[in-house]
Amino acid sequence: MFKQNTMYEILTGPVLWITFSIFLGGLVVRIAFLYRLSRKKDPVFYNHVNFTWGLKSILHWLVPWGSASMRNQPVFTFVVFVFHLTLLAVPLFLGAHNMLWDEAFGLSLWSMPDVIVDALTVIMLASVVFLFIRRIVRDEVRILTGAWDYTLLCLTVAPFLSGFLAYHQLGPYESFMILHIIFGEILLIIIPFSKLGHMILFFFTRAFIGFEMGGRRGARSW
Amino acid sequence: MADIQTVLEKEFKNADFLLDIQKIRNILDANNGARIRTWLSICSRCGLCAESCFVYLSNDQDPKLSPAYKFKHTLGQIYRLKGKVDRTFLEKCYEIAWLQCTLCKRCSMDCPFGIDIATMIAISRNICHSQGIRPKSLAEFSENCRKAGNHMGIPVEELIDTCDWMAEETEDEFRGVEIPVDKPNATFMYTINPREPVYYPQDISNAAIIFAAAQESWTIPSFGWDCTNLPMFAGDSKLAGQQVRNVYKKAKELGVEKVLITECGHAYRSLAFEGPYLAEYAGGKPPVEIVHYVKLIYDYLKQGRIKIDPQKKIKEPVTYQDPCNVSRNGGLWEEARKIIPYIAEDFRDMAPNRDRNHCCGGGGGVMPMGPDYKAARMASGRIKAEQIKATGAKIVIAPCHNCFDQINDLSEEYELGAKALSLKEVIVESMLIPDHISKY
Numbered sequence: 001m002f003k004q005n006t007m008y009e010i011l012t013g014p015v016l017w018i019t020f021s022i023f024l025g026g027l028v029v030r031i032a033f034l035y036r037l038s039r040k041k042d043p044v045f046y047n048h049v050n051f052t053w054g055l056k057s058i059l060h061w062l063v064p065w066g067s068a069s070m071r072n073q074p075v076f077t078f079v080v081f082v083f084h085l086t087l088l089a090v091p092l093f094l095g096a097h098n099m100l101w102d103e104a105f106g107l108s109l110w111s112m113p114d115v116i117v118d119a120l121t122v123i124m125l126a127s128v129v130f131l132f133i134r135r136i137v138r139d140e141v142r143i144l145t146g147a148w149d150y151t152l153l154c155l156t157v158a159p160f161l162s163g164f165l166a167y168h169q170l171g172p173y174e175s176f177m178i179l180h181i182i183f184g185e186i187l188l189i190i191i192p193f194s195k196l197g198h199m200i201l202f203f204f205t206r207a208f209i210g211f212e213m214g215g216r217r218g219a220r221s222w
Numbered sequence: 223m224a225d226i227q228t229v230l231e232k233e234f235k236n237a238d239f240l241l242d243i244q245k246i247r248n249i250l251d252a253n254n255g256a257r258i259r260t261w262l263s264i265c266s267r268c269g270l271c272a273e274s275c276f277v278y279l280s281n282d283q284d285p286k287l288s289p290a291y292k293f294k295h296t297l298g299q300i301y302r303l304k305g306k307v308d309r310t311f312l313e314k315c316y317e318i319a320w321l322q323c324t325l326c327k328r329c330s331m332d333c334p335f336g337i338d339i340a341t342m343i344a345i346s347r348n349i350c351h352s353q354g355i356r357p358k359s360l361a362e363f364s365e366n367c368r369k370a371g372n373h374m375g376i377p378v379e380e381l382i383d384t385c386d387w388m389a390e391e392t393e394d395e396f397r398g399v400e401i402p403v404d405k406p407n408a409t410f411m412y413t414i415n416p417r418e419p420v421y422y423p424q425d426i427s428n429a430a431i432i433f434a435a436a437q438e439s440w441t442i443p444s445f446g447w448d449c450t451n452l453p454m455f456a457g458d459s460k461l462a463g464q465q466v467r468n469v470y471k472k473a474k475e476l477g478v479e480k481v482l483i484t485e486c487g488h489a490y491r492s493l494a495f496e497g498p499y500l501a502e503y504a505g506g507k508p509p510v511e512i513v514h515y516v517k518l519i520y521d522y523l524k525q526g527r528i529k530i531d532p533q534k535k536i537k538e539p540v541t542y543q544d545p546c547n548v549s550r551n552g553g554l555w556e557e558a559r560k561i562i563p564y565i566a567e568d569f570r571d572m573a574p575n576r577d578r579n580h581c582c583g584g585g586g587g588v589m590p591m592g593p594d595y596k597a598a599r600m601a602s603g604r605i606k607a608e609q610i611k612a613t614g615a616k617i618v619i620a621p622c623h624n625c626f627d628q629i630n631d632l633s634e635e636y637e638l639g640a641k642a643l644s645l646k647e648v649i650v651e652s653m654l655i656p657d658h659i660s661k662y
Contacts, residue, residue: 034256041255044499047506061334068578069270069332080268140278141269143285144294149267198264202335205260209336213327216495217553219577221331 005174011181012100019185026192027200034204045208050215057210058203060222067222079130086124090117090160091184121164128157152194158183224597226321232594233358234313241312245352246305253345254301261337262298265290271339274332276580277322280604289329289339292318296346312355319346319457320357321598324586326546328578344457351457359592360456368461371468372448373590374416384419385442388427396659399434401426404476405441410513411478412440413449413469413493415486415623428646429484432519434659436527440482446472449481449489451500455587459500466497473510480511482518485644487547487585487622490514495551516548516621519645520557523564530564534652540566541615543606543629543642544579545622555579558621565648570613582606582620584628600635603628607636618642 038045060066070077091097094117098108112120132153135145162183166176191197206221213221272278272288281287296315300307325340333339350356366375385401392399402408412433418425426442433440446468454462470493473481483489492500494512503509522528542558549555555576562569572579583603588595610618610629618633620626620642629642 034260037259038256041253042257043504044506045257057336067332067334068574069274069334072273072332073270076268076270135267138269139285140272140283140288140291141267144267144269144288144290146267195264195266198266198335201260201264205257205264205335205337208257209330209333209338212338213331213550213577217551217577219331219550219553221336 005178007178008174008181011178011185015185016181019188023188023191026189027197030192030197031200034201045211048211048215050211053214054207054210057214057221058206060220061202061206076134079127082123083127083131086120086127087156087160090120090124093117118164118167121160124160125157125164128153128160152190152196155183155187155190156196159187224601226595226598229594230313230317233316234355239309241307241309241353243305243307246300246307246349249345249349249352250301250305257338258297258301258342258345261293261335261342262301264335265294265337266335268334271329271333271337274329276326276328276583276605277324277602279580280583280602287322289323289333292323293337293339293342293346297342297349300346300349309353309355312350312353315346316350316355319343319350320587320591321595322602324546324581324583324588324602325455326581326585327551328546328580331550331577347455347457348459349457356456356458357587357591359590360452360587363452363590364456364458364461367448367453367465371445371465372416373450373452374420376416376419378444381419381442381447382444384423385426388423389430391424392427392431395661396431396434396655397661398659399427399430401430402441404444405439407477408439408441409479410438410440410482410518411473411476411480412442412482412484413447413489414442414484415450415489416448417623418484425484425644425646428644428650431650431659432522432528432646432653435653435656436522437658438527441476441478443472443476446470449483449493450486451488451492451497452587452590454492454496454500455488455590462492462496463500463502466493466501469493470497470501470503470509478510480513481508482513483515485515485621485623485626485646487545487552487624490552491547514548514552514554514621515645516554516558516561519649520554520561523561528649529654529656530649530652531654535564536566536617536648536652537568538616539568539570539614540617540619541570541572541610541613541640542575543572543582543618543620543622543625544575544577545620545625546579546581546585548621549579550577553577558619561645562619565652566617566619570615572609572613580605580609582625582628582632584624584631589624589627596631599628600631603632604636607632607638610638610640611636616640619645619648621645 064081065071065077092109093112095111095114098111101108135141159180162176162180165171166173166180209221213219271290275289278287296318323343327340330336330338363373366373382403389401451462451465453465498506498508544555583599583606588599618629618640620629626642633640
């Protein structure tokens with residue numbers, strides 16, 4: 001019955017292809033553009049390349065409480081890690097998503113039991129509530145936060161919330177499912193063109209400060 | 223922040239009211255590389271940088287003093303407006319770029335993305351400078367650099383006279399202490415801060431005594447001897463490049479092995495790290511090895527070229543001020559800590575320290591901006607005063623002129639009962655006088 005829904009067909013067909021192209025293509029183009037620009041204008045990036053310090057600078061920030069400023073705000077750090085891990089794990093290891101991958105390509109990732117993904121989703125939603133409240137409550141964060149920052153946080157959580165509601169059939173299943181797909185696609189499309197690009201750019205900026213502070217001076221940038 | 227509105231009104235009173243937007247755009251274009259674009263676009267407004275900033279911490283955690291706020295409201299905004307800013311905006315930038323940030327770079331280490339905020343504030347200074355909005359005193363010092371090659375405008379003859387005079391001064395207590403000028407092929411070309419010949423000439427004679435004791439081959443150059451770089455802090459990057467080039471060129475001309483820098487933090491940052499970029503030398507490395515005084519003293523003590531009289535070690539509690547540009551931005555914090563046990567019995571480190579130390583509040587050009595800004599400087603130095611107080615130290619060893627003056631000011635302001643000492647003073651007072659320079 002649901003399968004006949006043309007809206008669904010279009011969203012998981014051509015629109016999904018377009019989405020993936022923009023998401024991956026956008027990231028590739030952004031990196032290529034920045035690479036070319038850096039070759040012209042940022043010799044300081046290449047003059048002091050230091051693999052060890054670059055790696056240390058990245059790894060210390062990929063480990064919870066691995067840097068002084070993370071230790072300074074331990075609860076926030078914990079929530080940020082939970083947020084990022086669930087953000088990646090839920091869509092990648094959800095059984096229903098993997099079935100779609102399998103149907104399309106005959107390939108899929110390992111799937112977690114639904115009940116675990118469900119729990120992780122709740123945790124993810126809770127972490128977003130925390131991040132949202134933190135933005136409002138802490139003076140130094142509120143003053144930096146613009147409407148777009150709140151919007152992006154909402155857009156990040158939207159696919160998860162709609163997916164959760166659809167899965168539990170809390171409300172009109174079909175509409176929520178359609179919304180879930182649309183929100184997911186919007187999020188993927190936005191990533192390369194917004195601050196969410198940090199999913200890739202983080203590695204470059206962190207490496208640079210590792211070269212600059214560590215490679216040139218021996219100072220620990222974490 | 224301390225109220226400095228009247229000071230600012232005076233500062234901007236006679237400035238030109240017409241902005242040259244094209245000049246701003248040129249600076250924006252020149253800097254519009256991958257780093258700046260990425261930094262400006264990925265800051266996630268997490269606020270972690272706030273607590274890394276001593277200005278924020280010292281001024282009751284005013285959220286407008288967080289590093290992210292500061293770059294967003296200077297360079298960030300200028301890029302957003304594509305350079306079409308007005309005078310009032312740039313005057314606000316002035317306040318942020320010169321009074322609320324000393325370019326200490328502590329925040330870049332505490333940012334999850336390692337965004338180098340100091341670099342962006344420095345570009346904001348360049349933009350303000352291009353429109354004549356810059357600290358008057360730094361502009362005057364820069365003018366001196368343009369005319370005489372040093373920020374005090376000291377003529378060559380006067381420098382040589384001072385050197386002769388200082389060499390003579392040592393004759394009462396020592397023999398054979400010389401201050402050679404322009405001696406070719408020496409190991410070290412010793413570069414100094416123009417404040418030394420003017421305000422602390424004894425710093426030069428102390429250096430000469432230490433060199434003589436260590437039987438060092440050294441010289442003071444007659445030009446290119448100013449290792450500081452106030453144009454760099456004034457936002458005049460072209461002139462800043464010239465200052466650096468003066469030193470590099472003179473070193474090559476004299477055929478010295480290394481350039482030695484007096485106890486000055488900014489000079490080390492300028493010549494060893496930013497210099498090659500300011501002076502447009504390819505490869506990012508200075509054409510001659512740059513050595514800071516802290517490293518020299520460490521080597522002398524380690525190699526036994528200078529020996530300390532155990533009787534004369536400092537008995538009072540001592541702490542060490544890590545100058546931002548010697549420690550975090552210079553990498554010499556461990557050398558400093560290895561020097562201390564030679565010269566002091568009761569060492570008490572500040573917290574945080576080493577590469578994570580806080581700026582004293584006198585860096586980034588705010589000290590030479592003059593007495594008008596002292597109130598702001600004292601307010602921002604509160605964290606440093608508290609750090610010193612917590613150690614209970616009576617002596618603060620500060621191998622940087624800005625730290626030195628700021629700590630003495632802070633001691634008075636916050637009644638710390640502590641006094642700053644330079645390494646040279648301590649070494650000359652406590653070393654065993656070797657026979658070859660001993661008068662007795």
